[in-house]
Amino acid sequence: MALFEWVGKDRIGEERRGVLDAPGPSEAEAILKGMGVSATSITKKKTNGIIIPGITQVSVKSKVVFTRQLATMIDAGLPLVQCLEILGTQEPDPLLQQTVLAVKQSVEGGTTFADALAKHPKVFDNLFVNLIAAGEVGGILDTILNRLAAYMEKAMKLKQKVKGAMKYPVTVLVVSLTITGFLLVKVIPTFSEMFESMGKDLPALTANVVAISDWTIANLHIVLSILGAIFVAFKLITATAPGRLAWDTTLLNTPVFGTLIKKAAVAKFTRTLGTLISSGVPILDALEIVAKTAGNKVVENAVMYTREKISEGKSIAAPLMEQSVFPKMVVQMIAVGESTGAMDIMLTKIADFYDDEVDAAVDGMTSLIEPLIMVVLGGIISVVLLAMYLPIFNMADTFGK
Numbered sequence: 001m002a003l004f005e006w007v008g009k010d011r012i013g014e015e016r017r018g019v020l021d022a023p024g025p026s027e028a029e030a031i032l033k034g035m036g037v038s039a040t041s042i043t044k045k046k047t048n049g050i051i052i053p054g055i056t057q058v059s060v061k062s063k064v065v066f067t068r069q070l071a072t073m074i075d076a077g078l079p080l081v082q083c084l085e086i087l088g089t090q091e092p093d094p095l096l097q098q099t100v101l102a103v104k105q106s107v108e109g110g111t112t113f114a115d116a117l118a119k120h121p122k123v124f125d126n127l128f129v130n131l132i133a134a135g136e137v138g139g140i141l142d143t144i145l146n147r148l149a150a151y152m153e154k155a156m157k158l159k160q161k162v163k164g165a166m167k168y169p170v171t172v173l174v175v176s177l178t179i180t181g182f183l184l185v186k187v188i189p190t191f192s193e194m195f196e197s198m199g200k201d202l203p204a205l206t207a208n209v210v211a212i213s214d215w216t217i218a219n220l221h222i223v224l225s226i227l228g229a230i231f232v233a234f235k236l237i238t239a240t241a242p243g244r245l246a247w248d249t250t251l252l253n254t255p256v257f258g259t260l261i262k263k264a265a266v267a268k269f270t271r272t273l274g275t276l277i278s279s280g281v282p283i284l285d286a287l288e289i290v291a292k293t294a295g296n297k298v299v300e301n302a303v304m305y306t307r308e309k310i311s312e313g314k315s316i317a318a319p320l321m322e323q324s325v326f327p328k329m330v331v332q333m334i335a336v337g338e339s340t341g342a343m344d345i346m347l348t349k350i351a352d353f354y355d356d357e358v359d360a361a362v363d364g365m366t367s368l369i370e371p372l373i374m375v376v377l378g379g380i381i382s383v384v385l386l387a388m389y390l391p392i393f394n395m396a397d398t399f400g401k
Contacts, residue, residue, distance in 0.1 A: 071145030209387035267354035274347030
């Protein structure tokens, strides 16, 4: 599929122009004829970037901006098709531009907005589609779009916080390993040659460090191959459902990191469910969407178990209480919200509370890990430096005597 800019005349002879998505110029002309437009010019539109199928993705930020702008235009009274036309032609993201114009084309053909969005699951997920469907049915599309944009902004911030907290120790660890590898492969061999020319016995620490350096250089290809094999095996295992469940369970039970991930999971669960319920999405559909967007297999299984029990006639609180993922305080607050008929408000309050908890957990983890990593890195470098200078100190003592 490609984008084509067209100019033509409608049935009453007025000039019209626009952009549409079609396999080729002849198909674009046929689509225009079906719309009652006689095309005078059809040219392929130049996109603002390269779209690689299966790799190119639309950023959350781009979708938030699109949703906010669409909400503003709908609220101003502009027709949906015109809104999509304007946003599609001005969108800088090439994939989102192509998708929006394809959605506009489907809506012009009589498809509902939600059904048109559902044709593009890689750009608009189930949560987005279901909220739009609820907005269309309730006649509050602008309100739903603003609510959806606010939800995506908060979800993006939460994800960035967790990623930032995970990236920091990983980055420092990679830097530590790189420095250690450089010392073992480049620096120590230079000192080793100098020590050999002296013809003296090396101290035990120096001899051990030199031996480690020699082994690393001789077996570097094996070490890299093993690390590569471990990485590939990890990716293959976590791509399966049992492997993903085992990994997610391990993450949730990991000291320090597990607490952060659990709090983030609770914040995401409550905010997503609260947004869906407040928008009029039925509870069973909402829980199914929440499970699919959880991002953690343990949470997904817990939510699907809860959904199953609710379909059997139970309340939401009882099956949630059976799951170790959700703290008792959270379940009790949900139970209160359910009994008072204000569960969406209660879920939003829980989400706001746990967003703050994630902030505190990130700060606490950073303050805990930072000195620990510095001590380890400083210790490695100190041992290597001491091992390299011990023979020099011994030689100085010998000359001094």
